[in-house]
Amino acid sequence: MRILVDSSVFIAFFNQSDIFHATTVALFEKLSEDKDKTNVIPIIVLFEVMNVLQRKVGEFNERKVFQLLTSYETIDLTLDMAQSFLAVFKQVDLKTSDAIVAAAAKLSDSILITWDEKLIKAAKNLISVQTPEAFLAYQANW
Amino acid sequence: MYDNLKMIFTREKTMQTISVKELRNNFPEVIQAVQAGESYTLIYRSKPVAQIKPISSSQEAFKKLLALGPQFHFKSKKNAVWLTREERS
Numbered sequence: 001m002r003i004l005v006d007s008s009v010f011i012a013f014f015n016q017s018d019i020f021h022a023t024t025v026a027l028f029e030k031l032s033e034d035k036d037k038t039n040v041i042p043i044i045v046l047f048e049v050m051n052v053l054q055r056k057v058g059e060f061n062e063r064k065v066f067q068l069l070t071s072y073e074t075i076d077l078t079l080d081m082a083q084s085f086l087a088v089f090k091q092v093d094l095k096t097s098d099a100i101v102a103a104a105a106k107l108s109d110s111i112l113i114t115w116d117e118k119l120i121k122a123a124k125n126l127i128s129v130q131t132p133e134a135f136l137a138y139q140a141n142w
Numbered sequence: 143m144y145d146n147l148k149m150i151f152t153r154e155k156t157m158q159t160i161s162v163k164e165l166r167n168n169f170p171e172v173i174q175a176v177q178a179g180e181s182y183t184l185i186y187r188s189k190p191v192a193q194i195k196p197i198s199s200s201q202e203a204f205k206k207l208l209a210l211g212p213q214f215h216f217k218s219k220k221n222a223v224w225l226t227r228e229e230r231s
Contacts, residue, residue, distance in 0.1 A: 007229065012222035013207065016215045020222055025208070032204035039200040048229045056216040065214065071181075071203045073195065080189070097230040116223050 002038050002073075003031075004105045006114035007048040009132055010069075014053060020115050020132070027113070027132040030139060042075040042104035044097060075104045092126050094119070102127055111135070157193070159183045165194075 012020035013028060031037055046069050053065060077085070077100065088103035102123040105112040112129040114120060120129050130138065160182045165172055172182065176196055184192040196202075218225065 006226070008222040008226040011225050014215050015218050015222060015225070016212075017217040017219065018221050024222075028204045028208055032201055032208060035201055037200060039203070048226065051229065052225055053214075053216070056218060057214065060214050064210075068203050068206050068210075071195075071199045073193065073200070095230065115221075116226060 001036055002040055002108055002110035003135075004040050004042070004101070004108065004110040004112045005045075006101060006112060006116065006119070007045045007052075008115040009113055010045070010049045011052055012115055014049075014057070023132050023136070024115075027136055030136060039072045040075055040104070040108045040110050041069060041072040042101060043077050044100050044104075046070065046074070048097075073108075075108060081107075088126070092123060094122050098122070102129075105129070157181050157183050159185050159190070160194070161185045 009020075009024055009027070012018045012024040015021060018024075031039070046066075049069065050062070050066065053060065054062065084107055085100065085103045088106050089099045092099060092102055094102060098119055101114075102112065102119070104110075105123075105127045110127075112119075112123065112127055113132055113135050114129065115131060117131075120131065123129050158180065160168075160172065162184065165182075165184065172194070176182070176194055179196055179199075181196070181199075182194040183190045184194055220228075
């Protein structure tokens with residue numbers, strides 16, 4: 001099974017004050033034990049997470065986080081893929097960044113995991129999309 | 143900052159490329175390198191067509207993320223959805 005962990009989830013992991021932090025840690029613990037899940041990461045998620053960290057954390061080992069995030073299966077946004085992404089954009093009413101993430105999930109046949117209820121509502125007819133909480137509950141009952 | 147990122151992209155993390163011919167001729171060495179954690183972009187007719195990566199990388203990456211020390215974390219009253227919305231607005 002492929003999953004696409006959205007920027008909101010990574011950011012909740014790095015923000016220790018976040019209301020979603022504890023559940024996000026529980027999700028990552030579950031995924032760290034699960035050999036059957038492959039996380040894909042569109043380049044835009046990498047940019048968003050690194051950009052937030054660079055502004056919020058200050059001095060940290062950027063290379064280490066970069067290498068960790070790019071050890072997932074990366075989805076590059078190349079000209080070759082543009083037509084596929086644009087075709088998916090027609091199916092959802094989302095602004096570009098959200099549309100890229102939703103399209104990446106669609107094209108990679110992944111479950112999108114996000115804390116963003118607005119994105120869930122807008123993308124649920126196009127892709128399988130869940131909050132980390134719902135994903136954990138679903139996995140527990142599986 | 144730019145120099146740091148430039149270094150990351152150009153030297154530290156550029157994925158190695160390998161042609162189909164090179165893969166065919168060096169298959170045992172490539173598999174051994176992948177098992178040791180190396181990743182490759184497969185080039186066919188001068189275009190990247192696939193990535194060859196260790197299959198356990200997701201699981202390992204989550205383990206390593208969880209092991210990151212407090213110097214990688216921050217505290218903000220704005221929650222992750224808000225921070226992501228800021229990036230996407």
